[in-house]
Amino acid sequence: MHTSGISLRQEWQAFWLALGFLTRIPMLARIDYSQALMNQSSVYFPLVGLLLGGLYAALFYGLNLALNPLICILLVMSFHLWITGAFHEDGLADSLDALGGGYTVEARLRIMKDSRIGTYGTVALVMALGLKAALLVDIDQIWLALVIAPCASRLTPLLLMYLMTYVTDPDKSKSKPVAERFSGARLWVASFFVLGISLVLWAWWPLLAVPILIAVAVVTFCWGRNLKRTLGGYTGDALGASVVFTELALLLVMAFA
Structure with a gap:
């Protein structure tokens, strides 16, 4: 019973840690922080995405009572960028700058760590945000897309973490806590949840x-x-980019359906 209690408490803390890591939402639980707990929290990324999706859908529904769908979508996207701190979009920009401007692995990793945004990153952000808005407008059930896309897209980084190795020095990276290999058991849990x-x-x-x-x-x-x-292998920025790419891919398939 004592072991079970510890496990449940750790899972509860892992959920709040995931929420605090991916969003600006305050953590309303005491966290006994450790790198292992941060890595453990990754399984809750799709759940955090679902909670965000619920907020986006509710906001869209309320705004749509008075505004046209495109304006509603742009306002929801603005809210998304604020509440997540443009976390994954930052990863997209850094990744595209690095892969577009670097000719060696060392150069790409160096560019990826640079906080400044270049041409490749700027173009990627503009195109990604514009395409996201256009695809959402073209989907019949916009609210449903807003709910499921943030949830499903956060499964991709877990797969990449499981299948690939982390290539940046974890002691010098902001993604150190999630750099360890993701366990297969927790990957299955996240997959079945989605x-x-x-x-x-x-x-x-x-x-x-x-x-x-x-x-x-x-x-x-x-x-x-x-x-x-x-x-x-992968980096933290590359994982963030994978979320954006998966959202766009999912919305594209839903727009065709």
Whole structure:
């Protein structure tokens, strides 16, 4: 019983740690911080995404009572950038700057650590945000896309963490706490959670799991293969970029459906 109590307390702390790591939402629980707990918290990334998606959908619903859908989407996206601190978008910009401007692994990693944004990162951000807004406008059930995209997209970095190695020196990286290899058991838990949510939403979008699986699989394979070729593994910024890519891929599939 004592061991179980410790385990449940650790899981509770891991959830709040994940929420605090990915968002600006205050952690309302006492955290016995450790690198192991931070790594353990990764399993809750899709759950944090679902909570964010619920906020986005509720905000869109309220705004849509008075404004047209495009304005609502842009305001929701602005809220997303604020509440997450543009966490994943920053990773996208840094990753594209590094891969576009560096000709060696060392140069790419050095550029990726630079806080300044370059041409490649700027273009990537503009195109990603513009494409996201355009795809959301083109989807019939915008609220559903707002709910599921943040949840499903956060499964991709877990797959990359499980399948690949971390290439940046963890002692000098802001992503040190999540740099350890992600366990297979927790990956299965996160995967079944995302697929379970798709079943809950069956009434509004039957077979929602199909576009989710397509988006996650395609980005994991393509982005992961590119990272392996150009960096030899993943970085924290590359994981953030994978979230943005998966969101766009999922919205694209949903727009075609």
